[in-house]
Amino acid sequence: MSDSTIDNRNTDTRLWSNKAKNLSPYVPGEQPQHDNLCKLNTNENPFPPSAKVGEAISAVLANQADDLRLYPAPESDDLRAALAQLHGLDSKQVFVGNGSDEVLALAFASFFMKEQPLLAPDISYSFYPVYAQTFGINLVQIALADDLSVDANDYSQPCSGIIIANPNAPTGLLLSLADIRKLASAHPDAVIVIDEAYIDFAYAAEDSSDKAVSAISLINEFDNLLVTQTFSKSRSLAGLRVGMAFGNASLIEALTRMKNSFNSYPLDKLAQAGATASVLDKPYFEETCQQVIDLRESLTADLTTLGYQVLPSHANFIFARPKEGNASMVANALREQGIIVRHFNQPRIEEYLRITIGTKAQHERLINALKAL
Numbered sequence: 155m156s157d158s159t160i161d162n163r164n165t166d167t168r169l170w171s172n173k174a175k176n177l178s179p180y181v182p183g184e185q186p187q188h189d190n191l192c193k194l195n196t197n198e199n200p201f202p203p204s205a206k207v208g209e210a211i212s213a214v215l216a217n218q219a220d221d222l223r224l225y226p227a228p229e230s231d232d233l234r235a236a237l238a239q240l241h242g243l244d245s246k247q248v249f250v251g252n253g254s255d256e257v258l259a260l261a262f263a264s265f266f267m268k269e270q271p272l273l274a275p276d277i278s279y280s281f282y283p284v285y286a287q288t289f290g291i292n293l294v295q296i297a298l299a300d301d302l303s304v305d306a307n308d309y310s311q312p313c314s315g316i317i318i319a320n321p322n323a324p325t326g327l328l329l330s331l332a333d334i335r336k337l338a339s340a341h342p343d344a345v346i347v348i349d350e351a352y353i354d355f356a357y358a359a360e361d362s363s364d365k366a367v368s369a370i371s372l373i374n375e376f377d378n379l380l381v382t383q384t385f386s387k388s389r390s391l392a393g394l395r396v397g398m399a400f401g402n403a404s405l406i407e408a409l410t411r412m413k414n415s416f417n418s419y420p421l422d423k424l425a426q427a428g429a430t431a432s433v434l435d436k437p438y439f440e441e442t443c444q445q446v447i448d449l450r451e452s453l454t455a456d457l458t459t460l461g462y463q464v465l466p467s468h469a470n471f472i473f474a475r476p477k478e479g480n481a482s483m484v485a486n487a488l489r490e491q492g493i494i495v496r497h498f499n500q501p502r503i504e505e506y507l508r509i510t511i512g513t514k515a516q517h518e519r520l521i522n523a524l525k526a527l
């Protein structure tokens with residue numbers, strides 16, 4: 155059991171602040187440690203990180219007397235420079251933190267602790283309501299459309315900001331850049347945060363005039379647009395804990411102030427070196443992203459053949475509804491065979507399973523198990 159699931163009634167909370175008592179922490183997807191488990195529940199990448207990452211980390215370890223004795227670069231300058239170059243930006247437009255979860259927390263504190271509410275989809279990354287509660291932010295959840303997509307027209311009310319995961323989780327559906335433009339121009343005095351944890355697996359619609367899918371391409375146009383990304387999914391580095399944000403220099407400055415009022419050294423030297431090496435190895439990154447996309451398409455085809463209804467995914471997971479809608483039963487039956495997928499016991503999506511893209515062998519095991527059900 156993780157700390158966050160401790161039942162407060164059996165815990166001595168006498169010494170806790172009211173703040174600590176009233177939190178309702180995020181519960182991460184389980185990380186069970188059995189042999190021969192087919193773990194398709196937390197959207198990690200099935201491929202290892204670039205070999206360059208290990209080499210860079212080994213180089214830091216080989217020079218521990220200097221490298222680990224001293225504090226790391228507080229603003230992770232080399233990593234930010236590499237990311238700026240990758241995206242054709244200035245380093246002042248790049249922020250990094252200890253996972254994008256930390257970057258998102260700092261963004262909530264920097265931009266949304268205001269009078270007006272924050273808007274977010276009602277079905278999305280479940281950490282958003284947790285941050286809103288942590289920082290005392292009034293979160294207004296906007297219902298997804300009937301097809302489970304985000305409709306930008308539903309986000310017209312006055313607000314301090316909007317946060318949308320794009321592609322959205324757990325649906326995998328993508329909002330177009332045209333819609334993101336619409337949101338940013340409709341709310342010039344609010345911060346629009348686009349959480350692009352899965353964007354490297356996305357593709358542009360054929361009828362779209364935008365070839366790009368990442369809203370990074372819009373940050374020079376809109377000073378109120380902040381785009382967050384992570385090394386955890388497309389770069390196979392969930393264990394290293396590195397996330398980032400891209401935006402106007404003044405937004406980045408606000409995040410930096412908030413960071414330096416909380417923890418000046420969120421990224422250790424190993425993380426900075428490993429993440430920088432990952433950014434510099436562009437061919438490996440592109441190749442593994444393409445392999446995940448290909449595996450996604452073949453899994454989608456296989457599940458469709460089995461009668462599953464699969465939403466068009468732009469992520470490294472698919473959201474699929476078994477023919478009978480008995481998702482919870484299917485998830486339990488798979489678990490008995492050591493295959494772990496994610497089921498959300500939540501209105502409107504309880505008939506779906508979220509399945510992380512795995513290796514070819516994992517997919518074969520999954521499909522065989524489903525056929526045998």
Ligand SMILES: *Cc1c(COP(=O)(O)O)cnc(C)c1O
Pocket residue numbers: 252253254255256279319323349351383384385386392395396397
């Ligand atoms: C995985 C995920 C994150 C968190 O990423 P970390 O960098 O590992 O903290 C943020 N947002 C969404 C939508 C995610 O799925």
